[in-house]
Amino acid sequence: MTTATFPMIETLKGNATGLFLRKRLISFGLPVLVLAYLTYIFFTFDISGLAQRADAENARTLVADSYSYKTHVARDNRSGEIEIAIEGERKGEYVDGTSPDWVTLGDTETLIDLGDGHLVTYGTETIRFEIPDYGTITATPNRRAGVQAVLPQGEVPEWINVSKNRLTVTTDAGRLSVTRNQTQVFKYNFGWELFFFTLDSPYHGLGIGEVISRVVSGEAEAIFHDFWTNKMWRHQDVAWALAETILMAFLGTMGAGIVALPLAFLAARNFAPLLAVRFAVRRLFDFFRGVDALIWTIVLARAFGPGPLTGALALLITDTGTFGKLFSEALENVDNKQIEGIQSTGAKPVQRYRFGVIPQITPVLLSQILYYLESNTRSATIIGAITGGGIGLLLTQAMITQKDWEEVSYYIVLIILMVMLMDWFSGWLRGKLIGSAEDKH
């Protein structure tokens, strides 16, 4: 007995040491491999050069703009005309003779109160900027003599930039810039201005209580119209864009499910006895999946033009490949007993599929489709940016202007909320449908 067990123990011991050796090798080798790869990435991606390429100024404007807005108070130095506009855009312009409450329009003098004692005065000739703890700066722009800036005694601080033709003063309260032809003040305010109503709407500047009382007194339609057609924030377009994105995801996912289900029967070993058919359908699925949504989008956009239909069809084709593979795998795993039971009652093939097979794969089918519904909402955002539809397009458009960062952050918030909503919705629906499907068993 002992002689018989000896070699066995020997081999066991050998196996064990081998196993330990292998494990030790993996636990040391793997991190080394990963580290080596990351070093390679560090050099090929030129991470060390990143600091030079990064634009801190861009980052600052992006962050500042996303939660604040600036109002321009501009004066034409020749005519003396004053224009006040939010973000310097035409659609945010104040009507002549009106102004925000921190600007006092006068016949000869315009007083701009930037807050914290910072006071700018546009005189007929001279511009004065009173800065607490520093003094008063004056400038008298003239076409021939330049801006003629006069600063208080002492060294020029770094937040003032002065030359013959230009004076720029940047303070925390606001910014003043004077050139020969134009004087401008920028004041930064917290929040997203004109989000509900633009300046040309009679409802601009009213409190929530006032607006609600007007809604009650029968102006609801006009109020909604002014909000809906807001030129600055384009609520109508944004709502449509969100709807388009969700529509793309919905049509793509559900359409793919409908197309893939019958095809999956042809690709499943136990339902398609003909090898050639099975092989052909499976390669078709691989092709649909392999070409990828990006290429499908490009190809389809050539035929159908940009828009949500193109995006929906691109998702539909890609996901037909994915679903086809998943469904056919689920079909290969069905329990035959249930089908035989149905067959024994004399059911025809279609009935066999409907009552013997479909109930078995419904949970897999539904949970996959609903999972992809959420993931496709994200894909539809990206595809929208390429093919030109939905919220993805609005986002890229706002990005390209490189100044509407408050709109960019608004869209980003909406996108994230939309995806989270779809995530929650698909989870809820999955619970409802699969829960009830299990009840039937």
Add this chain to the structure above:
Amino acid sequence: MGARFAVSSLIFPTNGDPLMVDMTSGQAHTLQDIRADYMAQTRRKRVYGAILLSLFVVMMVAGFQTADARNAGGFWEGLHRLFDFPGEVLGEALEKLAELPVHFVTYLPSLIETINIAAASTLFGALAAAIVSLLATRGLARWPRLVPVFRRIMDAMRAVPEIVIALVLIFILGGGPVPAMIAIAFHTAGALGKQFSEVNENASLKPLEGLESVGATWSQRMWLGVIPQVAPNWFSYGLLRFEINIRASAILGFVGAGGIGYELKNAMSWGKGQYDEAAAIFVLLFITIVVVDQLSSHVRDRLTHGAAASKKERQS
């Protein structure tokens, strides 16, 4: 049909045992009553099903019509043009077949860049996901009270589409692979984190208790007790994510983040007569996706089924 089977199984036990009838259906006393009740219920279910189905059909039809109306070109007008562009590309590629290998070599570096973006972002995302998922699993978490917080963080990370971060970072960091890598890694951390924590929930706590009894710290317990248990499943999810990330990094290239997508956009913009390069990129991308897809599904199969099969062998 399924209903009728259920009827027979329902009737069978109640037939000989009137007490059970009273318990289950209250007022229904006779077989006919039960049957009528059941049929009514089934009919109601069918009506609901039919309503839901027709609602679904209406939504699909209306949805396609809306999408069609808001598209620049209509579906039916475009349908006959569907094969024009692929035909053009294919035709030009066949014409200049001899040049294709040259194009393959030209675009290989950008393909490698795309793969590198995918691999690095999967790696970074998986590392972050590993840590967050351990912190977000009940029973394993370092700070059990913060489990819901880490879960919400993962949900939020998962909800951010890659393009959002990529576009913002391209503005700040300039073009190139890094914005795409960070964007994909961020989303990957959330997506993998959720899957990892589902795996973690099935890990046995016994090794942890053993390690705790000898005074191991939390990180030692995780590294020695949990990770060896969950590593194969994590790896399999990571591979699947790598496959997804290759597609994502190709798409992000198209909006300006480097790699093969960027080259594809350039090749497309040269227009007619230059499509042979676009064709070469199509082929490269297709081959890469298919190869990675096949490889990862093979490895994943071995990881999940291989272990079970070898166990079976040992048992027999």
